[in-house]
Structures are given as structure tokens and as C-alpha cells.
Amino acid sequence: MTFDAIGIASTGMTVHRKWLDAISDNLANINTATPTNGPAFQARYVEVEENAGTQGVSVRGAVFGDPEGRLVYEPSNPVADADGYVRYPDIDLGSQMTSLILAQRGYEASAAVVDRARETYTAALQIGQR
């Protein structure tokens, strides 16, 4: 189709929004302590792929972080085991924040494309009207 730049930009916005969702979920759970007999909270990383033939981008799936997490000695925690340990997710705050900025900027870039595509369509609609 000739006029699907808005559709392509919307795939970019969707992918970056899903990435933002995953990052906010990871950050919200960064201090989630779990008992040592189960897995730690696993950070979610979206996996994306290019759609074939100028059709934008889509989420292929998700990759999850290490279920081992890191063991922290916290005997006062109600979910601590007999030795006083709990599991915390192994999430790096720095890399999550960096990804947050990338995802936000990527979203904004695709949103700007929508505006410019609209200018093009407006020009096309005016052909033959002058």
C-alpha cells in the first residue's frame, strides 16, 4: 500500500510501549523478596524482530531473567528460610533505567513520524483541488 506510513509508525509505538511496560514491571519488582524454595522474580526482556518487507516491527516474544536471583541474608523478613535468607531478583537498576530512556525516545520518534505522514497525506488529498 502506498499510504501505510502511519501503520508502520504505529508498530514502532506498540513495540516501544510493550518494552516500557516490561521495564516498569521489572522496576516495580526490583525489591520483591521471595522465599528461597521458589524462584526469584524474573525480569522480562522483550524480543523484537523486523517485519518482512517494509512492514514495521513486532514483538517476537519475551526472555526472562535468572530465576536464581541473588540470596540476601535478611532474617527479619517473614519469608526468610531457616538460615535467614530470601531471594531478590537479579535486576540491574542502571541498565533498566538506560533501557527506559531508549524505549521512551523510540516511542517519541515513531510518534513524530505519524505527524509527518499526516502532512504528506494532506498534500496528496489536495491534488486537483487548486
Add this chain to the structure above:
Amino acid sequence: MLGSESVTIAALTSALDGLAARQRAIADNIANINTPNYHAERVLFEDALAQSVKEGSGEVTPAIRRSLEPTREDGNNVNLDTETLSNVDTVLRYQFAARAVDAPFANVRAAMGMA
């Protein structure tokens, strides 16, 4: 006579098609700005169009090539500055071509006594 204008109209139509294809490619590149191993798409049609006009046809099909520029660490070589500039440029060129394609039609309309 529209006949004498046909190369003009064909060339302008080809230009509009090429620019629309470039607009799509830019949208695709920006949508894939964070996709690992993605290589930016480039739409080429200007040189072929100039050649085609010289030969009296004015019709071209835009060609899509992948950029061979050096990539970032994640294997992606989309440059947001370049794409944004190219996007603005493409929009303005499209508006220019759309305005230009009006002229032959306006002449026809004048000849028909409609305007």
C-alpha cells in the same frame, strides 16, 4: 494538450510514488530503531527518474536498498538524526511534487471551461 504533458505527469507520479516509498522506509527505519541487527532501508529513484525523463518515458519503480553504514554495538545502523532530516525533506518534496502535479490538471480544467 494533455498528450504533451504526459511525460511531466508520468515523471511527477513516479516522484510521488518514490517519495511515498521513502516515507514508508523512514517510518520502518524509525520503528526499528532499537531492533538488533536491523539495517536501515534506503529508497533510490531520483537518478533513474532523471534518466527515464531523458529517454522520454518518466516512469520508474523505486528501488529499496539496505544501508551498509557501520552499525552500533547491537548490529543496528539506523541514525535518528539522518532519518528525521530525511523525513522532513521527503514531506516537503512530496508537497512540492503534489503542487506541481496540479498544474497540468488545472490547464485541462481551464480548457474544459470549468475554472
